[in-house]
């Protein structure tokens with residue numbers, strides 16, 4: 001007889017995963033799966049692995065909290081296919097938070113780890129034409145989001161949509177963004193790849209550019225799911241110092257309007273290139 005853990009209520013699964021022995025076993029299984037994938041994808045990063053796993057999940061017709069064309073209804077119970085109208089109202093609380101960091105319509109703005117343009121669509125509506133750039137590890141999520149956005153908005157605002165490659169990072173560095181946001185991305189970056197995440201961000205920042213990263217806060221680093229981590233601020237700043245020593249912290253703030261993720265609070269850091 002096999003026990004299908006996927007069918008168990010998510011709160012029970014979470015509680016079980018927090019038991020130290022189960023946490024250790026689950027982490028070991030997750031590590032082995034990543035290493036097995038890496039054996040066939042020797043240049044692949046965890047970001048690439050995250051994308052591959054999530055694309056496979058979406059191809060099975062399953063919903064995702066932020067990516068693809070299928071999500072959870074407002075009551076968080078039923079799974080629904082997004083209509084363009086529903087999609088247009090997604091994540092407005094996070095979008096308001098991004099505006100509160102000081103974005104204005106004339107700024108050149110990068111949405112780093114833009115996924116299916118859940119936030120990018122709001123940025124395109126708000127910014128002047130040619131000022132929005134969405135970057136992600138793969139274009140699959142971006143293309144799925146594009147299908148849910150009014151083609152007129154895309155034609156009018158001419159967004160720059162790019163995969164994260166050395167060439168595209170150089171292109172964006174030359175474009176000289178004023179403002180970068182990265183939401184719901186850091187939690188999918190494992191500790192050993194955090195310096196590289198900051199190195200890449202730092203490579204596209206110059207002048208007065210500021211970057212604003214929304215993260216899930218914790219008093220100690222913890223892998224909370226196979227593809228999710230939570231971090232304390234000192235570890236995030238340590239990784240930033242090692243990957244992009246030219247960056248400095250402007251502010252770390254609580255984000256009470258964004259609620260919690262499985263009981264953990266969201267915070268945001270704002271960073272800039274040191275003078």
Ligand SMILES: C[S@@+](CC[C@H](N)C(=O)[O-])C[C@H]1O[C@@H](n2cnc3c(N)ncnc32)[C@H](O)[C@@H]1O
Pocket residue numbers: 046047048050051066067112113114115116117118119136137138141164182183184185188189193197
């Ligand atoms: C949970 S989704 C969030 C998407 C979007 N920011 C949003 O809030 O709707 C995480 C996104 O981060 C991307 N990602 C994962 N690892 C990354 C990395 N190391 N650097 C940049 N993006 C990454 C994934 O491909 C995915 O699109």
